[in-house]
Amino acid sequence: MKHPQDRPEHDRPPSNVPDEADVIVAGHICLDLIPDLGHAGLAAITVPGALVNVGGAVLSTGGTVANSGLALHRLGIATKLMGKVGDDPFGRLILDALRGHGSGMADGMIVSAGEQSSYSIVISPRGADRIFLHCPGTNDTFQASDVSDESLAGAKLLHFGYPPLMKDMYSNDGRELEKLLARAKAKGLTVSLDMSRPDPDSPAGQVDWRSILKRVLPYVDLYLPSWEETVFMLGANGTGFGTGAGAHTDLNTQTLALMAGQLLDMGAAVVGIKIGEEGLYVRTTGRADRLRQFGAAVPKSLTDWEGRELLVPCFEATVAGTTGAGDSTIAGFLCGLLHGLPLEETMTAAVAVGACSVEALDATSGIVPWPAVVRRIEQGWRRRTPALPMEGWATGTNGGCWIGPYDKHRSNPV
Numbered sequence: 001m002k003h004p005q006d007r008p009e010h011d012r013p014p015s016n017v018p019d020e021a022d023v024i025v026a027g028h029i030c031l032d033l034i035p036d037l038g039h040a041g042l043a044a045i046t047v048p049g050a051l052v053n054v055g056g057a058v059l060s061t062g063g064t065v066a067n068s069g070l071a072l073h074r075l076g077i078a079t080k081l082m083g084k085v086g087d088d089p090f091g092r093l094i095l096d097a098l099r100g101h102g103s104g105m106a107d108g109m110i111v112s113a114g115e116q117s118s119y120s121i122v123i124s125p126r127g128a129d130r131i132f133l134h135c136p137g138t139n140d141t142f143q144a145s146d147v148s149d150e151s152l153a154g155a156k157l158l159h160f161g162y163p164p165l166m167k168d169m170y171s172n173d174g175r176e177l178e179k180l181l182a183r184a185k186a187k188g189l190t191v192s193l194d195m196s197r198p199d200p201d202s203p204a205g206q207v208d209w210r211s212i213l214k215r216v217l218p219y220v221d222l223y224l225p226s227w228e229e230t231v232f233m234l235g236a237n238g239t240g241f242g243t244g245a246g247a248h249t250d251l252n253t254q255t256l257a258l259m260a261g262q263l264l265d266m267g268a269a270v271v272g273i274k275i276g277e278e279g280l281y282v283r284t285t286g287r288a289d290r291l292r293q294f295g296a297a298v299p300k301s302l303t304d305w306e307g308r309e310l311l312v313p314c315f316e317a318t319v320a321g322t323t324g325a326g327d328s329t330i331a332g333f334l335c336g337l338l339h340g341l342p343l344e345e346t347m348t349a350a351v352a353v354g355a356c357s358v359e360a361l362d363a364t365s366g367i368v369p370w371p372a373v374v375r376r377i378e379q380g381w382r383r384r385t386p387a388l389p390m391e392g393w394a395t396g397t398n399g400g401c402w403i404g405p406y407d408k409h410r411s412n413p414v
């Protein structure tokens with residue numbers, strides 16, 4: 001992996017931050033501490049009273065604010081980060097890490113006196129699955145009022161994630177989340193929302209996510225969850241595909257269309273479902289009046305974004321690590337939208353940035369500035385072939401996207 005400083009100058013991420021941000025990325029942020037356990041397996045580290053010698057620890061920031069926010073910044077989009085930390089050592093480490101990406105990158109962060117910052121200790125024993133010890137800290141007390149009207153002024157888009165890891169956002173049927181998103185919408189911003197999969201055994205896994213989605217999606221222009229999160233949330237009330245906590249439904253295009261259709265009916269304008277190695281599925285509203293309420297980041301051509309159903313496969317990549325791949329894919333999507341690209345090219349931007357992300361071990365260091373991403377696509381970057389059955393779908397002429405049966409631009413849509 002190349003260090004940013006080794007790249008030609010035009011491929012380097014910006015080192016300073018403009019005063020006016022086009023995008024505000026708000027919500028979850030935490031510090032990950034990942035000790036190198038060396039050869040120690042699960043048995044060795046669970047002996048009461050044992051002292052286990054370990055190696056150094058990697059410290060990295062995680063969560064929407066750090067992952068999607070820094071990815072946007074590296075792509076060259078003027079971005080303000082609004083996560084919440086405490087005035088404690090972990091909070092200071094998070095702020096320092098953000099400043100390492102540009103002198104003003106921590107300026108929008110909220111520091112709450114006397115609160116504990118959020119952290120995870122990631123225990124990766126040899127031969128066993130990873131164990132996360134997660135402290136939600138300040139994420140649990142994040143309120144709509146933490147994002148002031150002044151901080152929204154002048155921005156085109158608010159991106160928020162992940163409500164399932166933020167207690168005040170999912171409690172009370174999501175009213176606090178509704179308050180924040182409705183206010184951003186009323187101020188004319190485009191609103192984008194990402195999820196995380198709730199731990200079924202935690203309080204977030206017990207709430208009625210379908211009800212929360214009904215409440216908030218009328219204020220969400222871009223709803224960008226993953227397949228697993230969507231199966232969990234829409235299945236919570238037993239609707240025929242998945243049954244909440246234990247939900248499992250094999251990935252297929254019919255269920256994607258059904259679930260996206262429900263999310264559009266709840267009020268979202270554009271639903272993009274990340275489908276891991278299969279890429280990105282998008283279905284958009286067929287209602288021109290809903291698209292016209294898209295806010296300041298409105299697409300250049302509304303007809304191009306209306307009544308669409310598309311799937312874009314991933315670009316080929318040598319995978320070093322998939323941490324933050326979904327968050328980076330969202331950053332690519334928002335970057336394409338803000339550059340006024342048609343929907344197919346916006347989706348191509350999304351999976352291109354997603355692929356850049358998986359080529360590095362961490363979430364964002366594989367991401368290069370937007371012109372370098374464009375060059376790589378133009379130079380014939382190969383795409384993966386979908387492993388999903390694509391019956392009823394057509395291959396598009398534009399950018400390697402597949403066009404679904406519900407797409408209005410087809411001669412005989414469903």
Ligand SMILES: Nc1ncnc2c1ncn2[C@@H]1O[C@H](COP(=O)(O)OP(=O)(O)OP(=O)(O)O)[C@@H](O)[C@H]1O
Binds near residue numbers: 226274279314327328
């Ligand atoms: N093997 C791969 N090659 C290229 N791109 C990939 C690969 N795997 C994942 N991606 C990219 O990463 C995205 C990750 O999608 P996924 O469904 O895992 O989202 P997620 O669960 O939200 O991820 P995260 O854990 O980062 O939040 C895909 O849409 C794609 O753009």
Ligand SMILES: [Mg+2]
Binds near residue numbers: 195196226326
């Ligand atoms: Mg995700």
